[in-house]
Amino acid sequence: MSDAGGLRYIKIPLNNGSDEIPALGFGTLIPDPTATKDAVRISLEVGFRQFDCAERYRNEEQVGEAMRAVFKEGKVKRKDVFVGTKLWNNNHRPERVRPAFEASLKRLQLDYVDLYSTHTPFAFKPGDEQDPRDKNGNVIYDDTVTLTSTWKALESLVDEGRCKAIGLSNVSLVQLKEVFEIARIKPAVVQVESHPYLPEWDLLDYCKRNGIVMQAFAALGHGIEPKLTDDPVITVIAKRVSKTPAQVLLAWAIQRGTAPLTTATSIRHIEENFDVAALPADAIEEITKGISTRVRLNSVVNTGIPGFIPRGK
Numbered sequence: 001m002s003d004a005g006g007l008r009y010i011k012i013p014l015n016n017g018s019d020e021i022p023a024l025g026f027g028t029l030i031p032d033p034t035a036t037k038d039a040v041r042i043s044l045e046v047g048f049r050q051f052d053c054a055e056r057y058r059n060e061e062q063v064g065e066a067m068r069a070v071f072k073e074g075k076v077k078r079k080d081v082f083v084g085t086k087l088w089n090n091n092h093r094p095e096r097v098r099p100a101f102e103a104s105l106k107r108l109q110l111d112y113v114d115l116y117s118t119h120t121p122f123a124f125k126p127g128d129e130q131d132p133r134d135k136n137g138n139v140i141y142d143d144t145v146t147l148t149s150t151w152k153a154l155e156s157l158v159d160e161g162r163c164k165a166i167g168l169s170n171v172s173l174v175q176l177k178e179v180f181e182i183a184r185i186k187p188a189v190v191q192v193e194s195h196p197y198l199p200e201w202d203l204l205d206y207c208k209r210n211g212i213v214m215q216a217f218a219a220l221g222h223g224i225e226p227k228l229t230d231d232p233v234i235t236v237i238a239k240r241v242s243k244t245p246a247q248v249l250l251a252w253a254i255q256r257g258t259a260p261l262t263t264a265t266s267i268r269h270i271e272e273n274f275d276v277a278a279l280p281a282d283a284i285e286e287i288t289k290g291i292s293t294r295v296r297l298n299s300v301v302n303t304g305i306p307g308f309i310p311r312g313k
Helices: 033-046 060-073 094-108 147-159 173-182 201-209 232-241 245-255 267-274 281-290
Strands: 011-013 020-022 025-027 050-052 082-087 113-118 163-169 189-193 213-217 259-262
Touching (some): 094 147, 201 213
16 A cells, blocks of 8 residues: 555545545544543544544534534634444434434534444344343343344435445444345445454455455554553564554554554544554564464444443443
């Protein structure tokens, strides 16, 4: 992949034929409202132009306020920022998709979003409770709705021009194929956990062959043990190329063709995560072939419950 203009400015074409997604994205899963506003503002000013949001994060309002303030100041134009948000599990029934989408737009204070995705392939009991539980504390699922029926409801939003592209999150290759094969409007982006400990090569290969962008969350490991940033292969390369382990991980993710997401709240870490540059080919090969550890950090793909979001939040 070319590093012309800097790896951090790489954009990947979407299969809708008219749009591109900046490869390096900023994730907005930040529990504190004030920290959310500050981080979004700083990341926009630093240079991030792709933002991943979600109904489930319960901070779309703060994200929208920060963006609106920066847009109003004229520092950044809305058309230059790629904003995606996600449909939560309690709104999977087709008749609930549009109201949920409209509510996200209102909270974000936007006329449209560039990407609207299902957050997980699981449907929960419909209603206002995002985390519905029975008397034993077990999640209440909704077996009456399928992922494909929810997908068809998302397609209607594209028809109306309210979102430019639609996607899926936390799906398996089997689930992606199921939706892709019936879709009138194909998934443009698939967001999954992916990093050197969980490379998802088969999924990435399928995405590349079908013009789908694979967005990688937890690209830096989310600070969970075993820590990616402490991996000896990563730390040795970082020292050799005079970059931080985080910068090495993000560069590897972009150079292999994914769109990594990173989240931070301090200006130092936000600036660090944006300051990525291309790695030499031998470093890419060392990471790809030299790391054999295999760990999934978030079990959301098995349960529909995001492991990075505390209960009751």
